Amino acid sequence: MSTLIIFTLLVALMLTGMPISISLGLTVLAFLYTLTQVPIESVALKLFTGIEKFEIMAIPFFILAGNFLTHGGVARRMIRFATSMVGHWHGGLGLGGVLACALFAAVSGSSPATVVAIGSILLPAMVKAGFPKRFGAGVITTSGALGILIPPSIVMVMYSVSTNTSVGALFMAGVLPGLVLATMLGLTTWYRARHNNYPRQPKASFAERLKAFRESVWGLLLILVVMGGIYTGMFTPTEAAAMSAVYAFLVAVFVYRDLGLKDVPTVLLKSANMSAMLLYIITNAVLFSFLMTHENIPQEMADWMLGQGLGMIGFLVIANILLLLAGNFMEPSSIVLILAPILFPIAIKLGIDPVHFGIIMVVNMEVGMCHPPVGLNLYVASGITKMGITELTIAVWPWLLTMLTFLILVTYWPTLSLWLPRYLGMVS
Numbered sequence: 001m002s003t004l005i006i007f008t009l010l011v012a013l014m015l016t017g018m019p020i021s022i023s024l025g026l027t028v029l030a031f032l033y034t035l036t037q038v039p040i041e042s043v044a045l046k047l048f049t050g051i052e053k054f055e056i057m058a059i060p061f062f063i064l065a066g067n068f069l070t071h072g073g074v075a076r077r078m079i080r081f082a083t084s085m086v087g088h089w090h091g092g093l094g095l096g097g098v099l100a101c102a103l104f105a106a107v108s109g110s111s112p113a114t115v116v117a118i119g120s121i122l123l124p125a126m127v128k129a130g131f132p133k134r135f136g137a138g139v140i141t142t143s144g145a146l147g148i149l150i151p152p153s154i155v156m157v158m159y160s161v162s163t164n165t166s167v168g169a170l171f172m173a174g175v176l177p178g179l180v181l182a183t184m185l186g187l188t189t190w191y192r193a194r195h196n197n198y199p200r201q202p203k204a205s206f207a208e209r210l211k212a213f214r215e216s217v218w219g220l221l222l223i224l225v226v227m228g229g230i231y232t233g234m235f236t237p238t239e240a241a242a243m244s245a246v247y248a249f250l251v252a253v254f255v256y257r258d259l260g261l262k263d264v265p266t267v268l269l270k271s272a273n274m275s276a277m278l279l280y281i282i283t284n285a286v287l288f289s290f291l292m293t294h295e296n297i298p299q300e301m302a303d304w305m306l307g308q309g310l311g312m313i314g315f316l317v318i319a320n321i322l323l324l325l326a327g328n329f330m331e332p333s334s335i336v337l338i339l340a341p342i343l344f345p346i347a348i349k350l351g352i353d354p355v356h357f358g359i360i361m362v363v364n365m366e367v368g369m370c371h372p373p374v375g376l377n378l379y380v381a382s383g384i385t386k387m388g389i390t391e392l393t394i395a396v397w398p399w400l401l402t403m404l405t406f407l408i409l410v411t412y413w414p415t416l417s418l419w420l421p422r423y424l425g426m427v428s
Contacts, residue, residue, distance in 0.1 A: 002295045006031055010288075020334045024284040028291045038294065043287065055167055056282065058157050060275035061241035065222075066108035067271045068248035073258030074219035075117035078103045081212040081220075086186075087201035091193020093126045094139045095186055101143035102150060102182040107222040107244070109152040111332075111369055115144030115380045123384055130199045133385060134395035135192065141381040141392065142399035143185050145366040148332060150178035152226050152241065154278075155332050155362055161282065162289065162340040165354045167237040168230050169426040173355045173417045174362065175227075180416065181363075181406050188402045218251045231424065278333055285337030292341055302346040312350045316411050319343050320364060327368020331376050335368070336361060355427050359417040363407050370396055370403065 013023035032038045083096030119140040126136035148155040151171035160167040226240045252259040326335045347357045369377040421427045
């Protein structure tokens with residue numbers, strides 16, 4: 001009964017147009033105040049203790065690093081390097097976009113930032129080169145979603161906070177699936193470009209490729225700073241986030257000099273605003289998780305599912321459907337923070353590896369960012385391309401089908417996610 005009351009109240013508040021974070025907080029307060037004997041003072045205590053985890057500090061640092069890189073000309077140099085490598089193939093600029101998105105994802109940790117950074121530069125160039133606007137929009141909107149799968153990933157940090165799963169293991173688990181998805185999106189781009197005879201670029205010489213690599217190397221080195229530091233044990237993922245922020249600042253301001261010191265306060269303020277918004281969502285989601293645990297809802301759901309004879313395969317089908325449906329109405333951070341505490345205990349009881357389940361959730365979030373009505377990447381791409389959401393939805397469908405195929409692959413082939421962290425000794 002309590003489950004029905006909680007979710008009815010939450011959905012009713014969200015349907016009024018109230019922000020999800022406030023809906024979560026009000027649901028918790030209303031339920032605790034009227035239907036339980038829990039002291040209301042414990043809510044205030046939970047608000048503070050809920051965000052005391054060291055891992056949460058990685059979020060503002062990765063946001064800051066991403067903003068320095070977005071404003072610091074790193075994206076432009078990565079695009080030049082990517083197109084010099086693959087531009088001579090069918091749909092060259094489109095393939096360059098997929099590769100550039102994968103590279104930028106590996107230094108930014110954010111999907112919308114990847115779409116903005118790569119799309120705002122590459123899409124006008126693709127239209128000028130003779131590509132249909134829909135083709136370019138489809139490539140960038142979906143490839144930008146790599147930002148939350150290829151580490152570092154802010155969404156993975158949030159999953160870690162919700163489930164106490166190792167951030168480092170999640171980061172390593174995202175490497176291979178990220179590369180496979182980037183390859184699949186690239187093949188879809190190549191096939192459509194070849195089928196429609198879209199333009200190709202002249203093959204770059206070795207000297208041109210070397211020059212493009214030298215220009216982009218400072219941005220690419222950030223991948224080694226973050227992943228290398230975590231792998232070698234030199235620093236934790238949170239310390240890696242702080243290092244990436246400092247490194248991104250130095251590269252943007254003193255190496256590339258695309259960002260002046262006078263612009264730094266603007267970047268800091270923008271990052272602080274975004275961090276505050278996410279941390280507010282986290283605090284309310286922690287409260288909601290506390291309420292769910294207090295009412296024993298995850299355990300009851302787990303026992304009910306197991307009592308119905310629902311096995312691992314059946315549960316994963318239901319989990320994917322639920323996550324994809326949630327993607328119609330919520331953005332990734334909220335989905336992870338609300339649904340992870342509910343689904344995670346069931347997954348553990350069924351013997352699903354917590355790291356593998358985390359990657360499944362992240363891939364679902366990727367798909368959700370690319371389909372209406374709340375697909376965040378669609379809205380970001382709409383602002384860049386000046387295309388309507390309906391037109392963009394039509395534009396992305398070939399790549400969206402590719403992503404759904406990949407979701408099935410990553411769900412039922414755990415080795416894809418777990419091979420690298422197992423090889424590195426991060427999971428058993």
